Amino acid sequence: MTSAVPDAAAPSPAVRVAGWSLHLPGAGTLADDLADWSGVPVQRLAGALAGAVPAERAHETLGRKGLLYKEPATRLALCAVHRALGLAPGRVRPDGVDPETAVVVAGNLGNVATVAELARTIHAEGGRAVSPLAAPNASSNVLASTIALWFGFGGANLMLCSGATAGLDAVRTAALLLRAGRAGRVLVVGSEPADETAIGLHQAGCATSQLRAGAACLVLTRAAPSGRGPVLLTAARQATCRLGPGGFDPATRWGDCYGAAGVVNLALAAALLDAGGSGPIAVTCGDDTDGEREVWLTADPGDSAEAITPDTPRVVFVDGGSGAQR
Amino acid sequence: MNRVVVTGLGPVSSIGIGVSAFTDGLREGRSGISPIRSFDASGFPRRNAGEVPDFRPETLLRRIEPTRWGRSSQFAAAAARLALADSGLDPATVAPDRVGAVVGTTSGESVVVETVTAQQVEGGFAAMDPELLGQMAAGRLAHAVSTELELAGESLTLATACSASNYAIGYAYDTLVTGEADVMFAGGADSVCRWAHAGFFRLGALTADACSPFDRDRSGILTGEGGAMLLLETLDHARTRGARIYGEVLGYGVNCDANHPVAPDRASIAECMRTAHRNAAVKPEDVDYICAHGTGTPANDSVEAQAIFDVFGDRVPPVSSIKSMIGHTMGAASGFGAIAGALAITHGFLPPTINWTTPDPALAGLDPVPNTARETGVRVVQNNGFAFGGNNAIVLIGAVE
Secondary structure, three states, rough: OOOOOOOOOOOOEEEEEEEEEEEEOOOOOHHHHHHHHHOOOOOHHHHHOOOOHHHHOOOOHHHOOOOOOOOOHHHHHHHHHHHHHHOOOOOOOOOOOEEEEEEEEEEEOHHHHHHHHHHHHHHHHHHHOOOOOHHHOOOOHHHHHHHHHHEEOOEEEEOOOOOOHHHHHHHHHHHHHOOOOOHHHHHHHHEEEHHHHHHHHHHHHHHOOEEOOOEEEEEEEEEOOOOOOOOOEEOOOOOOOOEOOOOOOHHOOOOHHHHHHHHHHHHHHHHHHHHOOOOOOOEEEEEEEOOOEEEEEEOOHHHHHHHOOOOOEEEEEOOOOHHHHO | OEEEEEEEEEEEOEEEEEEEHHHHHHHHHOOOOEEOOOOOOOOOOOOOEEOOOOOOHHOOOOOOOOHHHHHHHHHHHHHHHHHHHHHOOOOHHHHHEEEEEEEEEOOOOOOHHHHHHHHHHHHHHHOHHHHHHHOOOOHHHHHHHHHHOOOOOOOEEEEHHHHOOOOOOHHHHHHOOOOOOEEEEEEEOOOOHHHHHHHHHHHHOOOOOOOOOOOOOOOOEOOOOOOEEEEEEEEHHHHHOOOOOOOEEEEEEEEEEOOOOOOOOOOHHHHHHHHHHEEEEEEEEHOOOEEEEOOOHHHHHHHHHHHHHHOOOOOOEEOOOOOOHHOOHHHHHHHHHHHHHHHHHHHEEOOOOOOOOOOOOOHHOOOEEEEOEOOOOOEEEEEEEEEEOOOEEEEEEEOOO
């Protein structure tokens, strides 16, 4: 990256959602549900939730080349980025590497099928039977690095696997990168698969919701006064509505994207504002085990002056109790 | 803008547990490599690793119950407990929500994952031990630290593979610089496990008995394990409480090659060094020592050295790899490098690259501090961390001016 030395004494820039996508295969009914709940006409919402192909048909969005050995969560994540950038269907051939664009991905279960398969192979046939081609997919951060390779993003690159809060943990991390001047643009991506291993693990840990494969992407930038797109707020204020646990929760109405849920919910809030819904919208993710995180999104530029910090309220539940309560 | 300093070190390593033993290990050029004990490696042609067989979590941990946490979480929490003790900080003097933990890892709770997966293979999902499932999430590494030390601030695990500790230190640095916390525990943890061993073996990246970075005949890594945590705090906070200061985190740089899944990229690594130098406001000639990523694979050491040559020209500082002593501890690796760098500044010595016998003509001009620690003044250390996926993260640590 070529960014300057961060200067925390300078006025902190707000963070703008300059673009987004919801890549939730089979989520057409979610638009109807959200329209009923919010009062926003479904015609304005349906487009945001349409056009998401499942992982096995990712080539319809991404083109045919390069998808061999790419796992479902990786394919969904690539689709979400492709669509958030507004690209036409087909393979992207980056001209070079953009050092100003960082990638932060949230997800917990993208690699578990590969890990289980590796262990199964070693167990059954011994270490020599492990395919070297499968090894990169055993790293949980393969999603983030694959996005960087595919689109040519040379900024910071990381993957958060912090459980149910991972999505908004990623948003917070992205805001910190922007605020510290370490990136000019951050692609925040949430993605989870729903294979047998992932579902089994998810149910073993949290049986109240049904894991569902899906991804979402947010294009975050430092807010310029003339920019387009809603702005993140962190100051507590009266929200018009809430997306996520405690409000309209896609996890219970459609399916749980677990580590991607925070990104999904925030992208859904952006879609709702874009469709004419009023803000600020409170966006949450988390559960009783992993803690909760919350952020607010507004389309009103007048609110941006209060968006002074990337930090978002976080309640950490560890060892059965809230950290703040100990 | 706050300055950030290192005031506590917590190494749990194969060459020593605790800062005193680890310092002695670095000075003596001790090898922590031994025959693998944590799993049956008899079927592998490679059977050595940098395990920490002397790790007794119950003797270090005061609050969390070791049996309820996986080995990597135990490493992280024990290392943080050691760092706290080393710092002399009285936790009661800091608001709990102003203290956080950021832990980097490659494989998370790999031993637990392996065990649960074996149960699944044997008897299906119903055979999986629910208690172990609860221990499996990688995000628990940071939660283990938060729970052990009763921290209510940020609690985040970063899975940026083998540069994850430097990412964690960078994240903590930004949090402190921007005034969002007063104290942060940052570093990494990973455990030796069968599937990582198998994976690296099949990639052709494992050497047999001794890891020899920068040697002409280097032939690969040895997997390692441990926990490496640093206590970071703002300079004001440290001075107010009269803390002993090891060094200052001057800044860091991160980037991504966006070029190849596993092969390192010379130009991108060089650019990451320049980014880190800019952020830390140091020039190449200010750097006294580079604690290298230095895995001991032909590819890494060659590319890393070439990138160093590109950035430092004809003034290349000594470059050594502590992986020659402790193996490749994955997500903890650059945390151990940062600890070694802080100790180098404080005690005035360069950790050696052991197992080094033959100069590599392709690396002419590189001084690997062969085999014996060197006494010398050190003011600025560059700590390199690189990872699969082209994740580069470099931290600069300096003596406090």
